[in-house]
Amino acid sequence: MSFITTLIGTVAFAVLAPIVGCLLAGLDRIISARMQGRVGPPLLQPYYDVRKLIAKDDVTVSGVDGVYMTAALVFTAFAGGIFFSGGNLLMSAFVITMAALFFIMAAYSSRSPYSELGAGRETLQVMSYEPMVLLMAVCFYMAAGSFNVRDVFGLPAPVIFATLPAFIGFLFILTIKLRKSPFDLSTSHHAHQELVRGTTTEMSGKTLAKVEVMHWCENVLFLGWTALFFLWGGPASLVLGVVVALAAWFFEILIDNNFARVKWQFMLRSAWVMALVCGGINIVVLMVA
Amino acid sequence: MGYASKSPWVIHYDASSCNGCDIEVLAALCPGYDVERFGIINTGNPKHADIFLVTGSVNERNISVVKQIYDQMVEPKVVVACGICACTGGIFHDCYNVIGGVDKAIPVDVYAPGCAVRPEAIIDAVVQALGILEEKSKALAEKKKGA
Numbered sequence A: 001m002s003f004i005t006t007l008i009g010t011v012a013f014a015v016l017a018p019i020v021g022c023l024l025a026g027l028d029r030i031i032s033a034r035m036q037g038r039v040g041p042p043l044l045q046p047y048y049d050v051r052k053l054i055a056k057d058d059v060t061v062s063g064v065d066g067v068y069m070t071a072a073l074v075f076t077a078f079a080g081g082i083f084f085s086g087g088n089l090l091m092s093a094f095v096i097t098m099a100a101l102f103f104i105m106a107a108y109s110s111r112s113p114y115s116e117l118g119a120g121r122e123t124l125q126v127m128s129y130e131p132m133v134l135l136m137a138v139c140f141y142m143a144a145g146s147f148n149v150r151d152v153f154g155l156p157a158p159v160i161f162a163t164l165p166a167f168i169g170f171l172f173i174l175t176i177k178l179r180k181s182p183f184d185l186s187t188s189h190h191a192h193q194e195l196v197r198g199t200t201t202e203m204s205g206k207t208l209a210k211v212e213v214m215h216w217c218e219n220v221l222f223l224g225w226t227a228l229f230f231l232w233g234g235p236a237s238l239v240l241g242v243v244v245a246l247a248a249w250f251f252e253i254l255i256d257n258n259f260a261r262v263k264w265q266f267m268l269r270s271a272w273v274m275a276l277v278c279g280g281i282n283i284v285v286l287m288v289a
Numbered sequence B: 001m002g003y004a005s006k007s008p009w010v011i012h013y014d015a016s017s018c019n020g021c022d023i024e025v026l027a028a029l030c031p032g033y034d035v036e037r038f039g040i041i042n043t044g045n046p047k048h049a050d051i052f053l054v055t056g057s058v059n060e061r062n063i064s065v066v067k068q069i070y071d072q073m074v075e076p077k078v079v080v081a082c083g084i085c086a087c088t089g090g091i092f093h094d095c096y097n098v099i100g101g102v103d104k105a106i107p108v109d110v111y112a113p114g115c116a117v118r119p120e121a122i123i124d125a126v127v128q129a130l131g132i133l134e135e136k137s138k139a140l141a142e143k144k145k146g147a
C-alpha cells in the first residue's frame, strides 16, 4: 500500500513540481529585477531557457555527466514523492541528499578545474546543511511523535509551537539548500560573482536543462518542508502552509539580493553553530518537556 | 518564434578594446536598458552562451583566445562585433600588433559600429542576431532530424 502511494506520489511530483518550480523561478527573477529597479523577464522565462537548452547541440566533455544528472533528477522526484505522498520525512531528506551527490559527481566527471572547484564547494554545502536537516527531522519526530508527514493532520496544534528554534535553524540552512546568495558558493545564478560557472561550467544543452529542472523540483520540496511546520488538524491548514512557503520564498529572494557571497569557512562554521544551538536547545527542551 | 530567440544568453569578451565599448555593453544590462526583459543574460561561460559579443580589435596575442571561446560555444551560436574596433580595427587599425576586426579570427554575423558603440546600437545588433540565431537553430533541428 505505502509503496504504491509513494510511487503515485513520485509520478505526480515529477509532473507537477517542474510546473510549480518553473513559475516560482520566474517569480524569483521578476521580484529580483524589481528589487534592482528593473522590469525583469517574462514569468515563463525559465521555461523558455530550458526549452532553448534542450534544442541546443549535444556536446559533452566526459560523456557521463548527462547520465549522472538523469539519476539526480530521478532521486529528486523520488524524494518529492515520498514527502508529498505523506511518507517519511527522514527518508525524503536522505534521498534528496543522494540527488545532491549525483549532481556533485556530474560536476567532478568533467575534470575541468572550475567545475571541480564547484563540486568541492557543493560538497562543503552538503556538509554545512546536513546536520541541521537531521536535527530538524529529529525535532519534528519528537514534537509530532512520528516521522510520517501524513500524521501532522492528526495533531491538535502545528509542530511550530514546539520546534521554533529548529525552524529558525532550518530557515538559515534553507538559503544554502536553495543555493542562494550569500551561500551560492558552488554555482551562482548571478554571473557577476562567479569565476566561470562553478559546478555547471562544463555542462551545456540537455544536461544543463536537467540541472535547471532539478533546481525547480528541489525548491518545491524544500518549501514543502518549510510548510510542514505549520500543518495540523485537517487539510484546511494547507492554506496556511502555502502562505508560509511563499513568505519563505520571498524572504530568500530578499536575502539573495542583499548579500554578497561569503567564504566557505564562514558558511560551514555558521551553519554548524546554528545546528548545534538551535537544534540542540530544541531537542533538550523537547526531552525535558 | 522559436525558443532560441526567447532566451539568448551572451558572453562578452574584451579583445583589445579601450574599455569604452565594454562599459556600453555592461550599460545595456543595467536598469536603464534592462535587456533581461528579452531574456538576455550575461553568462561568464562560453558553453552556456548563444551570442558572443566581442569588443575591440584582434591582435597577435588574443586571436587564439577569441577562436577558443568561439569553438567552445555550443551550436547554434552567433557573433556580434561591438564597436568600430571590433568591426575593422578602428583607430587602432594600423598599430603594429593589430591584425584587424574580429572577422579576421572567426565568422562574424552582425556588425555594430560606433566609437563607442551605443547601448541602443548593441540592442539593435542583438535583435538582428536573434533572427540569425533562429535560422541557425532551425537548420540544426533539421540536421538532427535527418541524422
Ligand code: SF4
Pocket (backbone or CB within 6 Å): B016, B017, B018, B019, B020, B021, B022, B055, B056, B082, B083, B084, B085, B086, B090, B091, B114, B115, B116, B117
Ligand atoms: S570602438 Fe572606440 S570605444 Fe570602442 S573599443 Fe574601439 S576605440 Fe574604444
